[in-house]
Amino acid sequence: MARRTPEGPPPPPAVQKLRLRYAKRGRLRFSSTRDFSRALERALRRAGVPMAFSAGFHPHPKISYANAAPTGTASEAEYFEISVTERVDPEALRVALDAALPPDLDVLEVVEAGPGSLAERLEGSVWHLEMRGVTLETLTYAVERFLATELAEVTRTFKTGPKTFDVRSAVVSMVATESDDPSCAILQMVVRHTTPSVRPDDILTALRAVTELSPPVPPLVTRLAQGPLLTATAGVADPLAADKEAVGS
Amino acid sequence: MHTRTAGASLFTDLEPLLEQVSKPIQYVGGELNSTVKDWDCGGDVTVRWALMYPDAYEVGVPNQGSMILYEVLNERPDVLAERTYAVWPDMEALMRSQGVPQFTVDAHRAVGDFDVLGISFSTELGYTNLLTALDLAGIPLHARDRVDGDTIVIAGGHAAFNPETIADFVDAAIIGDGEEAVLMVSDLIAAWKREGMPGGRHELLLRLAKTGGVYVPAFYEVTYLPDGRIQRIAPTEHGVPWRVSKHTVMDLDEWPYPKQPLVPLAESVHERMSVEIFRGCTRGCRFCQAGMITRPVRERSITGIGEMVEKGLAATGFEEVGLLSLSSADHTEIADITKGLADRYEGTNTGLSLPSTRVDAFNIDLANELTRNGRRSGLTFAPEGGSERIRKVINKMVTEDDLIKTVSAAYGAGWRNVKLYFMCGLPTETDEDVLQIAELAKRVIETGRQVSGRKDIRCTVSIGGFVPKPHTPFQWVGQLSADETDARLEKLRDAIRSDRRLGSSIGFRYHDGKPGIVEGLLSRGDRRVGAVIEQVWRDGGRFDGWSEHFSYDGWMAAAEKAFAASPWPIDVDWYTTREREESEVLPWDVVDSGLDKEWLWQDWLDALDETEVDDCRWTPCFDCGVCPQMNTEIEIGPTGKVLLPLTVLGAGKAGMAEQAHTHA
Known part of the structure; x- marks a missing residue:
């Protein structure tokens, strides 16, 4: 039997690929990846972005997402790529798309994609946790104990069932500092992206196991950055730097 | 007691709970095109509405009626409207343990702070969710227990065409199109506030009732005959009309x-x-x-x-x-x-x-x-009745040939799947009428195979139990019992499956007869059914429109308990499977549709x-x-x-x- 093909001409080809960084802030930290993709597709239409579509009976706009932060965590560094059928000015697109997205989903940077994969550059994340109801002293003790361990196993339930994995090896650095509020210490850490991915709540689970650290309210978690790991400085580099250079050259 | 100021945001209290519930996004608001207004946008005479769709957010948020009223009200500079939905049991438990009241998703204000809770009932199966919301909001469950300063609870939507079933819980019901009605009510409340709220809540409700377009159950006395039928529904206050008219835009x-x-x-x-x-x-x-x-x-x-x-x-x-x-x-x-x-x-x-x-x-x-x-989705038609005869009874003037002609055109034009909706338990229906659905479906497949020249075309038969509704020519009929409905559906399923040549091309989806009986009880109920709703809710009944939450046995047990305490020989069958006579006073006779x-x-x-x-x-x-x-x-x-x-x-x-x- 002949395979059915859609009537009409194929969709216009993509002529430009763009990489975008956005922030998920405030109450919209409770949005999931799927919530964001719905909001984004509608915002792209509202803004009039000349999106490229896949061919076939169910054309989809060409968007690829990279390593989204879990539901409930805020982020200053989420990334995705889109392809368009007419060349656009990245900054004009940023302004238009930002205006079309709900407040608290903010488009921060748009660059034309250079060579190489964006996903591969996202090697690690910088996480910032406001530990409400935890003093600096308590947190410092927990951090020291955690860093002294060689293995910190946690169990999380996946779609395929419970899985136990080590989180200690993914933690590149972990520091406790104070905030303006003495009852709220700050936990900042650099975590390597692994499979399965080690999420901040996995690390909190491990901290609880090591030192019985148990915050009275869940901490406010924000991803500050993600990108290529800088082992020397225990940080991450800008994953769009290569794209910016490619355009500049 | 709370020291919270009226209209203040509860978000700080809510935020820790959001970490612990499923799909927290449904509680945070901030949707594109949503509105947050200043609590005192109209000064001392600001009229504040909390609009509730009594189901989960995912069902309530796209509801057209609620969306229309939300916008119509918010366009008025001196009125504000926010939305609230039924919270899932995981959230309800946390809210109870942490003392967080029912809130609006827009500015996370306490529903109990609003002047009016407007609740839109598309179906009767949202009644228990109303009780949860009232209780979480700190609004007394029973209208008779509410005092000056308590939120006024107004029902609307299609189910409000028989407001008597929920007479215990609502202060008023608005019948028909809401656009002009909510503005009229807002004007009336603003005027009453401007005058210094004379006569308190009672006076306000009386003014609403006197418009002739708002039903206030408290101003009507229902008397009963010894056999349980209603003798009379009569206004108890001067100037309150005998019948309340629907609104039409x-x-x-x-x-x-x-x-x-x-x-x-x-x-x-x-x-x-x-x-x-x-x-x-x-x-x-x-x-x-x-x-x-x-x-x-x-x-x-x-x-x-x-x-x-x-x-x-x-x-x-x-x-x-x-x-x-x-x-x-x-x-x-x-x-x-x-x-x-x-x-x-x-x-x-x-x-x-x-x-x-x-x-x-x-x-x-x-x-x-x-x-x-766009995308080519399936085609859906609703012949409703299987036989030519039953379609005449229900006045669905569609012949079998019409249907065959239409579906063959669809298959011919490239559609692969056609869905057909039917009802079971229609008045005068017999097994034969329902079994005719199988014959019809087979003919659809045969025709489809012929015109398309393919074997992979499909047809899906979807069928549910018929529930007689107020203000229809079937408002008097006896509803088919759940057992009889299920037996008939089983025969139909067997008739479809037993056909070796065509049966595998016909999908069969059905809803069993049990939810229909509860819906029937609530649809054609009177104010005595309120005790059943309350009992079910006290026993933990929630989200009755969701099969995973609905408990038929829970409803039956609650009904038995509640009706046993009544002085009349009434039970679930009396409300559902009993045929009424022309002369019987029906609870919804007070509503003029x-x-x-x-x-x-x-x-x-x-x-x-x-x-x-x-x-x-x-x-x-x-x-x-x-x-x-x-x-x-x-x-x-x-x-x-x-x-x-x-x-x-x-x-x-x-x-x-x-x-x-x-x-x-």
């Missing part, structure tokens, strides 16, 4: 709402925007409450529709537009509307859908226009005679009573206008183009 073009449809981040049951292309239906299907209570037909003009689609898409970015009504292909200019819209949105991946399409009004040109720019009770009875007799009644849009008036009683008339086209081409989408594209910008 006549010119839909004057009410182009929602102008700014809400765009939720969370997934909802309708991932599209909708434009109501007409209201009302006069096809006269006798089982259909919506068709009876929304008369007469009032069309939105083709140009009005075009404008709403244009503005709505620009405001939302949805990729599908539903052209909404009770029978969308019946719009006098549907062909021009669908063609005009398909032309306008050519190449934009914007789909059109007609959620309700009659078999006899459907044609392939229409279907092709609908799928020109415009339909003449004698006409309804005559239509019921016509049903028994298998006599069909035509549509008054193209045959003379058959005196259902609505137009003269309500001083309304049919408002239909054609207008003869067409939709002009339009640069509709991508208006921002030019500003974004690379050549428009100078690069350093």
Whole structure:
């Protein structure tokens, strides 16, 4: 039997690929990846972005997402790529798309994609946790104990069932500092992206196991950055730097 | 006691709970096109509405009625409206343990701080969720226990056409179209506030009742006969009318709402925007409450529709537009509307859908226009009854040949799956009527295989139990019991499956008879049923529209307990499977839907005679009573206008183009 093909001409080809960084802030930290993709597709239409579509009976706009932060965590560094059928000015697109997205989903940077994969550059994340109801002293003790361990196993339930994995090896650095509020210490850490991915709540689970650290309210978690790991400085580099250079050259 | 100021945000209290519940996004608000206004936007006379759709957010947020009222109210500078939905049991438990009251999603204000809780009932199965919301809000469950300063609870929506079942819990009910009614109520509350709230809550409710368009159950006394039937429902206060009239918006073009449809981040049951292309239906299907209570037909003009689609898409970015009504292909200019819209949105991946399409009004040109720019989904038709005879009883004037002709055209044009909706338990129905559905489905498949030349075409039969509804010619009939419904459905399933040649091409989906009995109890209940609702709720009943939460046994046990305490010989069967006589006073007689009770009875007799009644849009008036009683008339086209081409989408594209910008 002949395979059915859609009537009409194929969709216009993509002529430009763009990489975008956005922030998920405030109450919209409770949005999931799927919530964001719905909001984004509608915002792209509202803004009039000349999106490229896949061919076939169910054309989809060409968007690829990279390593989204879990539901409930805020982020200053989420990334995705889109392809368009007419060349656009990245900054004009940023302004238009930002205006079309709900407040608290903010488009921060748009660059034309250079060579190489964006996903591969996202090697690690910088996480910032406001530990409400935890003093600096308590947190410092927990951090020291955690860093002294060689293995910190946690169990999380996946779609395929419970899985136990080590989180200690993914933690590149972990520091406790104070905030303006003495009852709220700050936990900042650099975590390597692994499979399965080690999420901040996995690390909190491990901290609880090591030192019985148990915050009275869940901490406010924000991803500050993600990108290529800088082992020397225990940080991450800008994953769009290569794209910016490619355009500049 | 709370020291919280009225109208203050509860978000700080709520936030830790959001970490612990499923799908927290549904509680945070902030949807595109949502509105947050200053608590005192109208000064001392600000009128504040909390609007509730008593189901989960994902069901409530796309509800057209709620969206319309939210926008209509918020457009008024001195009125504010926010939305609240039923919270899932995981959230309810946390809210109870942490003392967080029922909140609005817009500004996270306590529902108990608002002047009015307006609650829209599309179905009776939301009643237990009303009780949860009232309890969480700190509003006394019973209207009689509320005092000055407590929120006024007003019900609306189709289920409110029999407000007696929930008379214990609501202060008032508004019957019919809400757009003008909510503004009228707002004006009245503002005036009462301006005067210094004379006479308190009682006086306000009395003023509402005296308008003749708001039913206040507390101002009516119901007396009963020893056998349990109602003897009389009579007003107890001077100036309160014997019957309350429904509201009818006549010119839909004057009410182009929602102008700014809400765009939720969370997934909802309708991932599209909708434009109501007409209201009302006069096809006269006798089982259909919506068709009876929304008369007469009032069309939105083709140009009005075009404008709403244009503005709505620009405001939302949805990729599908539903052209909404009770029978969308019946719009006098549907062909021009669908063609005009398909032309306008050519190449934009914007789909059109007609959620309700009659078999006899459907044609392939229409279907092709609908799928020109969007995705081709399945086709759904609702013959409702399996046999020619039963379709005459219910006045669904569709012949088997109509149906076969339509589906063969569909299969011929490339559709692979056709869904057919039916009901089981219709008045006078026998096993044979229902088994005829199997024959019909087989004929559909045979025809489909012939015209398409393929074996992989399918047809899905979807069937549920019929529930007799108030204000219909079937309001007197005995409902088929759950056991009999289930037995009949089982026979039908066997008849379909036993056919070796065709059976495997026919899908069979059914809803068992049990939820229908509870819906029947609530639909045709009176204020004595309130005790059952309350008992079910106290026993933990929630979300009765969801099969995973619904408990038939819970309802039956609660009913037994509640009715045993009543002085009358009443039980669930008395409310559901019992046939009523013409002379019986029905609980919803206090509501004037415009339909003449004698006409309804005559239509019921016509049903028994298998006599069909035509549509008054193209045959003379058959005196259902609505137009003269309500001083309304049919408002239909054609207008003869067409939709002009339009640069509709991508208006921002030019500003974004690379050549428009100078690069350093």
